[in-house]
Structures are given as C-alpha cells and as structure tokens.
Amino acid sequence: MRAFLSARLGADFHKLWTASAVSNVGDGITMAAGPLLVASLTGDPAAVAGAVFAQQLPWVLIALISGVYVDRLDRRRLVIVVNVLRGLALAVLAAAVAASAVSLPLIYVVFFLLGVGETLADTAFFALLPATVRPEQLATANSRLASTTVLGNQILAKPLGGWLFAVGAALPFAADALTFLVAAVLTSAVRTARPKRVPASDRVPVVDPVPVSDRVPVSDRAAVVDGIAAPDSDEPATATATAPAGVRAEMIAGIRWLWRHRVLRTLAVVMGVANIAFCAPFAVFALYVQQRLDLSEVGYGVLLTAFGIGGLAGSTLSPWLQARFGAPALLRGGLVVEVVTHAVLAATTWPFAAGAILVVFGLHTVNWGVTVSTLFQRAVPDELRGRVGSVYAFVQVGGAAVGSLLGGLIAWAVTITTPFWVAAAAMVVVTAVAWRPLRAA
Template sequence: MRALMSARLGADFSKLWTASAVSNVGDGITMAAGPLLVASLTSEPALVAGAAFAQQLPWLLIALISGVYVDRLDRRRLVTIVNILRGLAMAVLAAAVATSTVSVPLIYIVFFLLGTGETLADTAFSALVPATVSPERLTTANSRLATTATLGNQILAKPLGGWLFAAGAALPFAADALTFLVAAALTSAIHITPAKQPVAGDSVREDIATAIRWLWRHRLLRTLAVSMGVANVAFCAAFAIFALYAQQRLGLTEVGYGLLLTTFGIGGLAGGLLVPRLGARFGTRTLLRGGLIVEIITHAVLAATTEPLIAAAILIIFGVHSVNWGIVVTTGFQRAVPDELRGRVGSVYALTQVGGAAAGSLLGGLIAQAASITTPFWAAAAAMTAVTAAAWRPLRAA
C-alpha cells in the first residue's frame, strides 16, 4: 500500500508526508501534555490558558515577516533547520521537567519559540508541497496530509500525550523533541529544485505589501480568506466556552466532554479520505458553498439542542466539512499563487485565520457571560449566514 502511494505521488512527497505525520503526532502529544504540565505548577486558570496563547502569539506578531523569509530562503533547508531548533527547545523543556527545575515562565518561553518556529516551518511546508507533486495531484496530496494530520494529531496523540505524562512528566516533551528531529531528517532528504530563485524586495515591508495587494486583487482567494477569517471569529467565539456548554447544556461529565471532542477527529478523518471523491462528484464550488451552509447549521443545531447524540452527529458533519474546506482552499492557493509569492500570501491568509480565532476566543466568554451559554452559537449562526450571502456569488469562480 505504501509503495503504491509513493509510486503515484513520488518519493519526495512520501518523505514530506511522513515528516508531517511524525511531527503532527509530536504536536498532539505536547498539546495534551502542555496544559497538564502547567496545571501541575499552578491552579490559576489564566496561567494555564496563557501557555496556549504564548504559542499563538508569534502568529499575530511575526507571521507576515516569516512569510517574507519563506520566499527569500531555501524552503527545504528552512524547514529542516527550524525543526532541529524546535527539537532542541523541547529537549530543554524535557530536561527541566526531569530535573524539577521547570517553571511557568520557562514553559511560556519554550512555547513562544515553538510558535515562532511554526510561523516559518508551517508556511514553508505548505509552499513546498507543490514542488513535490504535479498540479493535478495536489488535491490527493493535500488529502493525505490532512488525513494523517487528523489521525495523528487529534485521535492518536492526545491520549498518548496524557498517558506519557502520567508515566513520567518529562516523557511527552522528550518524545516531541524526537519527532522534530525525525521530521528534520526526512525533510533534509528531499531532492527538489525550486521553480524560481528566491526573490527579495527592497524591504520586508515592500514584500509584505506586495503579497497583500496580490491577495486582495484575486477575488476568489480574497473571498476565501475573509470568509474563513470571519468564520474563525464565529467558531472560536462559540467554542471558547464549549466545555461549559457541554456540562451545562448537554449535561455531560468530563469523560463525556472528552468523547464529544473526538467527534471532530472522526469527522476530520472521514473528510480527508472523502475529499477527492466529493470534489470529483460535486465540484469545488459546491463543496465551498455547501461548507458555509454546514457552518450555519452546526451553530444553530448546537444552540438549539440539549441532546448529546445530536451534538455529536453535527460535530462529525462539521469535522468532515472543516477538513474538506481546508484541503480545497489549500490546493486552490497552491495552484493560484506564484511560487515566489507562496510564503508571503500564505502568511497573510494564516494571519486572517489566527487573528479571527484570537478575536473569537476573547468575544465568546464575554458574550456568554453577558447573555447565556447558547448566545455565542446563535451569534455564530447569524454571522455565518451573512458571510454565506456575501460570498455566494464570488464563489462561482471556484
């Protein structure tokens, strides 16, 4: 099976795919173990949440600058070096935990460094994919990347991270360090020739402005970026209080809440496997428009229901949509954006998504506190209805 996949997409993609799968397992392990580590040092909710924010902060601060250097530097070498440095950072954290010298500030510093590395490595990785497969195979390649990411990061790694932390607090971070180094070795073994030589403008600011102008003038990609930016505000506003919603609205215990979260992964896994067939059957335009409708229905159903099984069913459908949308949009960007602009345009798109998520996370708690636990979901449904109406005609170009 593996040999057949490699033969279809090539050895270079196989290495890139394996590197992605390995690093996604490592990321998921740390996502599960990180909050547990902070919670073992402090009982302050704000400090526990601060660790996740420390990793997101670099996307808000330097994502656009990182995109410039992704276009200026050798992307394969950049991903390799950044993964080695992230592996070293995680090794330092693992050593600090093992020697009982870890502290909350140290965790914040390490997670901030991880986030900084993500702005470079993730952007460069997405720009590398078109160099390893032919344009007509991009959907299949991105589908496989999304499927293994969902399986490794959301389904396998989360329980593994908790188990490793219980076995020894330093183990999950040592394991993540190892996955970074393995991913670096695999990426360094890729043999590709850049389509064009790295291009540098007169200044970083000029390079960023060029990418913003290019994206804004491309009606379809601009629509996708704005639509998902607003969708992330709506989604994160609703799901920022999802744990409370599951307890107060659905009557779930902590175990039930954990099981409910796995529905995202189940739907995402199905979406990654189905997207090539769905695209061939319905077409890109229908998938994108249908995805916006799924967003509206998801928020409305969650706002209205008190039945856990209904919530689980709609979240599986939402998981299918979210991975489908991600694959379609990623493929569209990779095909439409010139190679010499992929890093910068990709970073502009990523900033709209992360910025929307951060804004939504802040708004959700405020809305729920001022009104009710279901108000953020009703507000999200209303916001996505407006987005769908505005984006419907521009999506004809998909």
C-alpha cells in the same frame, strides 16, 4: 504499500508526508501535556491559558515577516533548521522538567519559540508541497496530509500525551523533541530544488501566457508588485521572479496580491470571520457540554472524538468530493454546514444530535481546508506562495484569537448558548455575501 504511494505521488511527497505525520503526533502530545504541566505548577486558569496564548502570539506578531523569508530562503532547508531548533527547545524543557527546575516563564518562552517556528516551518511546508507533486495531484496530496493530521494530532496523540505525562512529566516533551528531529531527517532526504529567481526580463508565466493587458482593462489593471501581476478578477496571474526587495515591500506584495484576487480574498475574509464565529462558542464548549447537554468529562471527550471521526472522513473523501461536485459547490455547501452546526448546537439539549452534527462539521472543516489549500497552491505563483500563505494564516489565527475572547465574554454576559446563536447569525451574513464570489472558485 510504501512503494505504491511513492509511485503515485512521488518519493519526495512521501518523505514530506511521513515527516508531517511524525511531527503532528509530536504536536498533539505537547498540546495535551502542556496544559497539564502548567496545571501541575499552578491552579490559575489564566496561567494555563497563557501557555496556549504564548504559542499563538507569534502568528499575530511575525507571520507576515515569516512569509517573506519563506519566499527568500530555500524552503526545504528552512523546514529542516526550524525543526531542529524546535526539537532543541523542547529538549531543554524536558530536561528542566526532569530536573524539577521548570518554571512558568520557561514554559512560556519555549511555547513562544515553538510558535515562532510554526510560522516559518508550516508556511514553508505549505509552499514547498506543490514542488513535490503534479498540479492535478494536489487535492490528493493535501487530503493525505489532512488525514494524518486528524488521525495523529487529534485522535491518537492527545491520549498518548496525557498517558506519557502520567508516566513521567518530562516524557511527552522529550518525545515531541524526538519527532521534530525525525521530521528534520526525513525532510533532508527530499531532493526537490527550490526554483531559482530569474531576471525580470525572463518572465515565466505561472498558469497561462496571456499578458495582463489582454485580460484586465487598463483602467483596472493590477499593479505589478515584486514582479507578480495580481489579478483583479478570478483569472490566473502571470509571475515574474525578481531580486528581493525590502521586507516591508515584500510583505505588502503578498498582501496586495491576495487582496486583488477576488476568490482568494473572499476565502481569506470568510475564514477570518468564520474563525471568530467558530472560536467564540467553542471557547466555552466544555462548559456548554456540562451545562446544556448534561454530560460528564467522558461525554466531552466523546464529542471531541466525533469531531475527529468526521474530520478523518473528510480527509478521505475530499478528492472524490472535489472531482464529483467541484470547489464552488463544496465551499458554498460548507458555509451552509457552518450555519446549521451553530444553530443545532444552540437549540439542542440532546447529546446525540450534537454528536451527529459535529461529525458533519468535522467532515466539512477538513474538506474545506483541503479544497482551499489546493486552490491557493494552484493559483498563487511560487515566488509569492510563502507571503500569500502567511497573510491567510494571519487572518485565520487573528480571527480565532478574537473569537475566543468574545465567546467567553458573551457567555459570561448572557447565556452559554448565546455565542452559538451569534455565530449562526454571523455565518448567515457571511454566506449571503460570499455566495456569488465563490461561484468562480
């Protein structure tokens, strides 16, 4: 099986895929054990939520800066170094837990450092992947990565993390530290070299050799920033690799390129709003399950499993769906699924209806992620892939943070189902606005 996969997508991809699978299991273990560790120290819900917030905060603070350094540095080496450092941070936490010397400040610091590492390693991994496979294989490669993320992070690792914590509070964090070190070793075996920067005089077209002036009217011509001509339409851009400018200038280059690409700009805005709409109701999902569906904690776990099963199906079917229907139909259909999901959850009191729509929603979210990742990796020039990817991640995480805050406030002020109705209405508006621009995806 291993030889077959390596032959199809290449040995380098197989190493990255295995590294991703291992680290995703570790991430899931810590995601389950982290709140349990905080809860063992204090019963304050705000303190438990603080650990999650500490890991998300770096995406808001430094994601754009991280994208600059992903484009400046050797991406493979960056992933290796960051994984080693994250492993060491978790080893310190595990040792503190084992010695009964752990404290809330230490947990917050370690989780913040893990978040900093995520902004660098995840962005670098996303930018490195296209160098390991052919362009026509990106959909398959992304779907395989998504399948291991769903299976390892969402389905297998969560119960494993809880079990390890029950056996010994230090074990899950030691296990996660080990997964980071294993992932670093696997990534070090990847031999794909990062393309070297070349002088501006040696312009290399990324997608097609047609000059910008022949494709965009002079009055609407995109500014060439850091050697990258960002399209003001849906057509490919021509890239020029240049010497690095200042950090601020390079950040602006990534933002400007994304903003001037109609399809990718639409996708970024859609995901920002969609994450607000998603995280608002799902921030109170546990209470919704108890109060609206009249289910116990076991029922809550079953619904989350239904979401994971749908995600696993989406990762498996995504390449076929893209080949059969095309990106525009999948993206438009995904927006409709978002509207229907929030409306059904708002209206139903039947657990089976909620479970069924969550399976469909899980399939959609993973398929959407694979489709969008493939579009980004094909459209964005290599020299800007880190910065543009970090802008997209910044918008996503920012939307999630806003949504989580709003959902709790809305549910507290009105009813437990109001966030779902608000989300459905918001996605109706998003669908109407994005429908035409997504035609060109």
